[in-house]
Amino acid sequence: MMVKRKIIKERIPTPERPVEERLKGFMEVNLGYTFELAVQEAQRCLQCPYEYAPCIKGCPVHIDIPGFIAKLVEYKDEPDRAVKEALRVIWACNTLPATTGRVCPQEDQCEMNCVMGKVGDKVNIGKLERFVADYAREKGIDDELLGEMLPEIEKKEQRVAVIGAGPAGLTCAAELAKDGYHVTVFEALHKPGGVLVYGIPEFRLPNEVVEKELEKLKRLGVEIKVDHIVGKTVTIEELLNRYDAVFIGSGAGTPRLINAPGVNLNGIYTANEFLTRINLMNAYRFPEYDTPIKVGEKVIVIGAGNTAMDAARTARRLGAEVTIAYRRGEEDVTAREEEVEHAKEEGVKFEFFLNPIEFIGDESGRVKAVKFMKMRALEEKDAKGKRKIEPTGETVILEADTVVIAIGKTANRLIVNTPGLEVEGGVIKVDENLMTSIPGVFAGGDAIRGEATVILAMGDGRKAAKAIHEYLQKKAKESA
Amino acid sequence: MYKILEKKEIAMRNIWYKVHAPHIAKKVKPGQFVIVRAFENGERIPLTPVMWDKEEGWIGLVVFTRGKTTLRINTELKEGDSFLNIAGPLGNPAPMEKFGKILAIGLYTGVVEVFPIAKAWQELGNEVHTLHVTFEPMVILKDELEKAVFKHTVETVSIDPNKSFPENMKNVTARAKEKVREMIENLKPDLVFMVGPVGDQKAIFEVVKEYNIPMEVDLHPIMVDGTGMCGACRVHINGEVKFACVDGPSFDAYTVNWDELIARSGYYRDLEMKAMQLYMEKLQAQGGAQ
Ligand SMILES: Cc1cc2nc3c(=O)[nH]c(=O)nc-3n(C[C@H](O)[C@H](O)[C@H](O)COP(=O)(O)OP(=O)(O)OC[C@H]3O[C@@H](n4cnc5c(N)ncnc54)[C@H](O)[C@@H]3O)c2cc1C
Ligand SMILES: Cc1cc2nc3c(=O)[nH]c(=O)nc-3n(C[C@H](O)[C@H](O)[C@H](O)COP(=O)(O)OP(=O)(O)OC[C@H]3O[C@@H](n4cnc5c(N)ncnc54)[C@H](O)[C@@H]3O)c2cc1C
Ligand code: SF4
Numbered sequence: 158m159m160v161k162r163k164i165i166k167e168r169i170p171t172p173e174r175p176v177e178e179r180l181k182g183f184m185e186v187n188l189g190y191t192f193e194l195a196v197q198e199a200q201r202c203l204q205c206p207y208e209y210a211p212c213i214k215g216c217p218v219h220i221d222i223p224g225f226i227a228k229l230v231e232y233k234d235e236p237d238r239a240v241k242e243a244l245r246v247i248w249a250c251n252t253l254p255a256t257t258g259r260v261c262p263q264e265d266q267c268e269m270n271c272v273m274g275k276v277g278d279k280v281n282i283g284k285l286e287r288f289v290a291d292y293a294r295e296k297g298i299d300d301e302l303l304g305e306m307l308p309e310i311e312k313k314e315q316r317v318a319v320i321g322a323g324p325a326g327l328t329c330a331a332e333l334a335k336d337g338y339h340v341t342v343f344e345a346l347h348k349p350g351g352v353l354v355y356g357i358p359e360f361r362l363p364n365e366v367v368e369k370e371l372e373k374l375k376r377l378g379v380e381i382k383v384d385h386i387v388g389k390t391v392t393i394e395e396l397l398n399r400y401d402a403v404f405i406g407s408g409a410g411t412p413r414l415i416n417a418p419g420v421n422l423n424g425i426y427t428a429n430e431f432l433t434r435i436n437l438m439n440a441y442r443f444p445e446y447d448t449p450i451k452v453g454e455k456v457i458v459i460g461a462g463n464t465a466m467d468a469a470r471t472a473r474r475l476g477a478e479v480t481i482a483y484r485r486g487e488e489d490v491t492a493r494e495e496e497v498e499h500a501k502e503e504g505v506k507f508e509f510f511l512n513p514i515e516f517i518g519d520e521s522g523r524v525k526a527v528k529f530m531k532m533r534a535l536e537e538k539d540a541k542g543k544r545k546i547e548p549t550g551e552t553v554i555l556e557a558d559t560v561v562i563a564i565g566k567t568a569n570r571l572i573v574n575t576p577g578l579e580v581e582g583g584v585i586k587v588d589e590n591l592m593t594s595i596p597g598v599f600a601g602g603d604a605i606r607g608e609a610t611v612i613l614a615m616g617d618g619r620k621a622a623k624a625i626h627e628y629l630q631k632k633a634k635e636s637a
Numbered sequence: 638m639y640k641i642l643e644k645k646e647i648a649m650r651n652i653w654y655k656v657h658a659p660h661i662a663k664k665v666k667p668g669q670f671v672i673v674r675a676f677e678n679g680e681r682i683p684l685t686p687v688m689w690d691k692e693e694g695w696i697g698l699v700v701f702t703r704g705k706t707t708l709r710i711n712t713e714l715k716e717g718d719s720f721l722n723i724a725g726p727l728g729n730p731a732p733m734e735k736f737g738k739i740l741a742i743g744l745y746t747g748v749v750e751v752f753p754i755a756k757a758w759q760e761l762g763n764e765v766h767t768l769h770v771t772f773e774p775m776v777i778l779k780d781e782l783e784k785a786v787f788k789h790t791v792e793t794v795s796i797d798p799n800k801s802f803p804e805n806m807k808n809v810t811a812r813a814k815e816k817v818r819e820m821i822e823n824l825k826p827d828l829v830f831m832v833g834p835v836g837d838q839k840a841i842f843e844v845v846k847e848y849n850i851p852m853e854v855d856l857h858p859i860m861v862d863g864t865g866m867c868g869a870c871r872v873h874i875n876g877e878v879k880f881a882c883v884d885g886p887s888f889d890a891y892t893v894n895w896d897e898l899i900a901r902s903g904y905y906r907d908l909e910m911k912a913m914q915l916y917m918e919k920l921q922a923q924g925g926a927q
């Protein structure tokens with residue numbers, strides 16, 4: 158049903174909250190498409206054939222992107238139907254589209270090679286995905302679709318335990334539940350969601366969106382046990398006695414600290430602590446919420462990934478003057494483009510080629526300044542393709558009453574200490590089927606990659622679910 | 638949700654809770670703690686199971702009314718109500734070895750943490766002497782400790798109503814130092830263990846150090862998750878950064894950077910006071926605390 162249509166070069170913009178309004182609170186910045194705008198943007202897609210579409214190849218879970226976009230255009234006179242059909246296509250590969258549509262670095266994935274980019278702006282795939290998920294949620298269309306899928310599930314006897322309720326664990330759990338397995342998720346914190354609830358702030362990903370996406374899991378029959386710390390409350394060995402397989406999706410939760418004098422001064426937070434207080438504990442609403450947070454007038458955030466942007470923009474919303482200090486250059490920044498743009502709009506300052514070497518405190522033990530070594534870039538590249546840097550010997554001191562360290566994280570120690578579990582470079586070692594060194598125990602997400610992305614974690618969750626399914630079928634045959 | 642099977646005031650500002658928490662009762666060992674969240678808008682605070690029953694699936698907690706959260710727990714929660722979240726057991730169990738003669742000291746409600754450890758050490762064949770120093774109306778676990786260890790000593794200080802609370806606390810510190818010195822001279826212990834406010838831990842450590850006796854302390858830094866993912870609880874141990882919730886809470890007193898820990902423990906004091914004051918005003922408006 159190819160209709161020849163005129164090429165629309167420019168992207169249909171998504172409305173955003175103005176900066177002054179944004180800085181007053183934690184309301185979501187990007188307001189997303191309306192149905193009309195979504196259809197207009199959808200009409201820009203050239204509908205490249207499934208086998209060639211570079212967007213599909215760029216998506217780590219290979220969503221049929223032209224396929225879902227086509228549904229929006231095809232049923233443009235029936236919004237509910239259009240969304241339902243589009244969601245059906247997305248769900249075949251991705252169970253958390255409201256989340257991924259918001260937080261994926263689309264510029265490095267699906268949108269990177271979009272053919273439209275040759276003649277104009279790339280298609281806004283992320284925002285279209287988000288639109289479908291949001292509209293479906295608001296109208297209860299996702300529930301409807303789920304209702305149609307549930308009766309088709311054939312219940313199986315076997316049981317699977319999933320460790321960690323982040324994107325990796327939740328995706329694995331959802332896929333296995335769709336296959337009919339009994340799935341129990343063990344989560345250490347009091348709320349499921351992983352980084353989606355304790356890390357990424359509400360102005361990017363409202364907690365309500367995550368909560369709603371998680372309700373679907375309950376309907377699929379997945380049981381989530383919060384307050385259960387695997388390695389303490391229960392061990393992997395014990396899980397293996399009660400379950401037929403185990404998936405570890407415990408993330409990379411251990412923050413990396415800077416080995417410099419003064420790192421324990423008051424006012425120095427790891428990004429994990431800072432963001433957990435804000436997102437999970439709602440400390441920005443103290444004293445209505447009981448958890449306190451202290452942000453002074455001058456904040457320095459160290460690092461330039463998504464975590465650093467989130468911490469910096471959070472601190473701006475608490476009224477501070479914020480500087481991001483990064484040891485490399487502007488072109489090496491790893492955060493999503495959209496977030497860097499938003500941070501700049503919101504008045505976050507950037508300082509490049511600065512590496513912290515000392516934290517300076519006052520008599521009460523609170524940080525008052527950070528001493529940096531000035532760095533410079535070399536021509537030579539490192540293993541990750543980034544320009545190498547070296548110290549210049551020149552130092553500079555910047556004042557700060559709060560410092561947030563956002564230089565990365567490694568795998569959760571309580572899991573890594575499991576006897577028999579092989580670990581390499583701080584992350585869990587797996588084979589091509591994502592099976593760990595312990596038979597029947599699989600792993601994925603940040604736990605095997607170090608800090609990566611939501612969609613890669615979800616891709617691992619899906620892949621592991623498939624591998625677990627095969628493993629359990631084989632096991633069932635052997636015992637029959 | 639973890640149901641409160643029993644609640645009672647066992648001493649001034651010290652409330653005992655028997656709570657249904659089978660996942661913890663089954664696993665907990667002396668020296669470990671739990672993280673509790675009691676209210677939807679509440680914070681996560683660390684507490685210590687003082688006793689437990691694996692078969693019946695309950696743990697016992699003693700909550701000392703200190704600031705807003707503990708006051709709120711002690712006023713708002715009734716028998717039959719539930720704690721929203723109890724996660725654990727967390728931290729490392731206390732080392733279970735034959736040390737010989739042990740002096741285990743608890744200041745104020747710190748004796749709650751001393752009880753399970755001292756009891757287990759005694760059962761293992763150590764000669765355990767426990768010392769509880771606190772205000773007169775705050776003596777707890779006296780009968781239990783008398784039964785559990787070789788010898789239990791209670792030292793009380795009376796509250797002088799004409800003096801401020803911090804002034805009164807200084808008397809507890811002074812008495813504790815005197816008594817510890819006396820007991821060390823008499824007993825010549827092989828190990829000293831102590832739980833109490835961090836300032837007092839440092840003061841007592843200074844006494845013990847004079848005698849060059851090994852000393853273990855359970856540290857109480859600020860905690861958020863309690864599972865090693867935030868670093869709020871970090872302390873310098875022998876010059877290295879450690880997370881008390883996963884590497885501790887028990888450490889060799891000779892390796893702790895005391896002044897840093899004291900500074901970190903007081904970081905939120907102004908906000909804590911503010912929260913407490915607002916809550917007290919609310920209670921007063923409602924007709925007072927129970
Ligand atoms: C602030 C921040 C912003 C980010 N922004 C983006 C972004 O914009 N786009 C993007 O793609 N990625 C982003 N990321 C990265 C992304 O969030 C992660 O790659 C992703 O969440 C990894 O998913 P996961 O399921 O592997 O782990 P997690 O999301 O970390 O979930 C792991 C879960 O396991 C639980 N757990 C840990 N140990 C145990 C245990 N012993 N027992 C039981 N449960 C346990 C944890 O509590 C947690 O809930 C960001 C990360 C951070 C920190
Ligand atoms: C591993 C561990 C185990 C614990 N076990 C128990 C337990 O079994 N029972 C129990 O009751 N408590 C226990 N605690 C302490 C308990 O967590 C705190 O009492 C609680 O977090 C206080 O919360 P709050 O909001 O009531 O008071 P906060 O708001 O935290 O503090 C209230 C007031 O107390 C003052 N204050 C804070 N710290 C100190 C201090 N060290 N000395 C003197 N004044 C201080 C502050 O100035 C503040 O005004 C434990 C702590 C740890 C780390
Ligand atoms: S590459 Fe771009 S134009 Fe082609 S199908 Fe994908 S989104 Fe449409």
Ligand code: FES
Pocket residue numbers: 859860861862863864865866867868869870871880881882883
């Ligand atoms: S309390 Fe967060 S790491 Fe210890």
